[in-house]
Amino acid sequence: MDPVLxxxxxxxTGKSALALALAERLxxxxxxxxxxxxxxxxxxxxxxxxxxxxxxxxxxLIDILEPHERYSAGEFARRAREAITxxxxxxxxxxxxxGSGLYLRALFEGLSxxxxxxxxxxxxxxxxxxxxxxxxxxxELIALDPVTAQRLGAGDTQRVLRALEVALVxxxxxxxxxxxxxxxxxxxAVVRIGLTLPRSILYDRIAGRVTQMLEAGWxxxxxxxxxxxxxxxxxxxxxxxxxxxxxxLEGMLSLELAVADIERETRRFAKRQETWFRKEPAVAxxxxxxxxxxxxxxxxxxxxxxxxxxxx
RNA sequence: GGAGGUGUGGCCGAGUGGACAAUGGCAGCAGACUGUAAAUCUGCCGGGCUUCGCCCUACGGAGGUUCGAAUCCUCCCGCCUCCA
Numbered sequence: 321m322d323p324v325l326x327x328x329x330x331x332x333t334g335k336s337a338l339a340l341a342l343a344e345r346l347x348x349x350x351x352x353x354x355x356x357x358x359x360x361x362x363x364x365x366x367x368x369x370x371x372x373x374x375x376x377x378x379x380x381l382i383d384i385l386e387p388h389e390r391y392s393a394g395e396f397a398r399r400a401r402e403a404i405t406x407x408x409x410x411x412x413x414x415x416x417x418x419g420s421g422l423y424l425r426a427l428f429e430g431l432s433x434x435x436x437x438x439x440x441x442x443x444x445x446x447x448x449x450x451x452x453x454x455x456x457x458x459x460e461l462i463a464l465d466p467v468t469a470q471r472l473g474a475g476d477t478q479r480v481l482r483a484l485e486v487a488l489v490x491x492x493x494x495x496x497x498x499x500x501x502x503x504x505x506x507x508x509a510v511v512r513i514g515l516t517l518p519r520s521i522l523y524d525r526i527a528g529r530v531t532q533m534l535e536a537g538w539x540x541x542x543x544x545x546x547x548x549x550x551x552x553x554x555x556x557x558x559x560x561x562x563x564x565x566x567x568x569l570e571g572m573l574s575l576e577l578a579v580a581d582i583e584r585e586t587r588r589f590a591k592r593q594e595t596w597f598r599k600e601p602a603v604a605x606x607x608x609x610x611x612x613x614x615x616x617x618x619x620x621x622x623x624x625x626x627x628x629x630x631x632x
Numbered sequence: 633g634g635a636g637g638u639g640u641g642g643c644c645g646a647g648u649g650g651a652c653a654a655u656g657g658c659a660g661c662a663g664a665c666u667g668u669a670a671a672u673c674u675g676c677c678g679g680g681c682u683u684c685g686c687c688c689u690a691c692g693g694a695g696g697u698u699c700g701a702a703u704c705c706u707c708c709c710g711c712c713u714c715c716a
Contacts, residue, residue: 393668396667428678475674494666555668559671567667592669595664
């Protein structure tokens with residue numbers, strides 16, 4: 321079986337556009353590797369491909385969940401594998417597109433088989449965090465899983481809670497699970513194409529895109545979601561932009577400050593994505609400044625790396 | 633012309649005699665990341681070094697007081713407000 325093509329890179333570089341062009345040229349189908357485009361109703365702020373674009377090429381793993389439903393790297397990897405298999409059975413080329421590094425790693429390298437968490441335990445930990453603070457929880461983690469505790473930053477709330485949850489639910493430390501079957505032991509073959517831009521250009525694009533999103537009715541979108549009764553504390557509402565616009569709608573923040581914050585957080589996010597993908601193995605980087613002109617190089621690279629059958 | 637205020641590192645902004653190369657934020661740079669990942673977290677950020685430390689230059693400018701000054705005094709320069 322041919323390897324799977326993956327388009328990676330920071331936000332606002334045009335990954336979706338490139339994927340669409342490639343899919344049309346090659347008779348491919350797109351598998352979305354984005355943590356937020358899965359949610360119905362989160363459209364504008366997630367830069368979700370438009371319906372018209374999705375009509376041109378099949379897109380998978382978009383609009384598959386309601387905003388209150390839970391998604392995760394593992395869930396993504398399972399669904400993406402299914403989608404890839406189906407696409408290949410149809411004789412089409414799967415093209416995975418997304419900027420969520422962990423999700424892509426989960427798909428292509430496989431997560432360690434850590435047992436599922438327990439919502440009840442998670443809720444209790446959350447409550448303890450609110451009442452006692454992080455320090456005692458961290459102490460407990462040091463007792464239950466010193467290896468992981470050592471590894472984590474003292475203030476890393478999210479990971480401390482997660483590690484504690486695993487240890488409490490499974491009776492084994494997270495470090496034991498991951499040691500047993502580390503990343504990479506159940507991977508699938510992939511050819512990675514990376515899109516990149518000089519910082520200054522990328523930052524300009526980010527600012528421009530925020531403006532465009534607002535003009536396209538982003539505020540109405542957020543207001544509509546809240547009106548439907550979805551809690552602003554849902555993970556989906558913690559996404560960049562959504563959390564700021566919620567605060568604006570609640571009168572806690574001026575629109576001007578909200579926009580500035582959205583741009584800033586998006587820039588920082590893009591930087592984090594670059595850091596992640598930079599160390600990712602065998603990414604072939606292409607300039608995102610003129611995607612059309614990059615096509616031949618991208619196709620050539622894909623062919624070289626074993627995508628001959630579908631791309632020949 | 634008179635009265636008052638103010639001048640801090642790329643920017644904003646704390647600091648009013650020693651613990652100050654100077655809180656914090658922004659901007660910038662680098663990094664971590666195993667099921668919430670658009671999340672969560674970390675480091676650097678005046679200059680130079682042999683970088684858990686040392687040296688130099690620094691808080692508008694010049695002097696002064698003091699063992700010691702971003703912090704007090706004097707003069708000068710810039711900016712702001714009010715009165716004329």
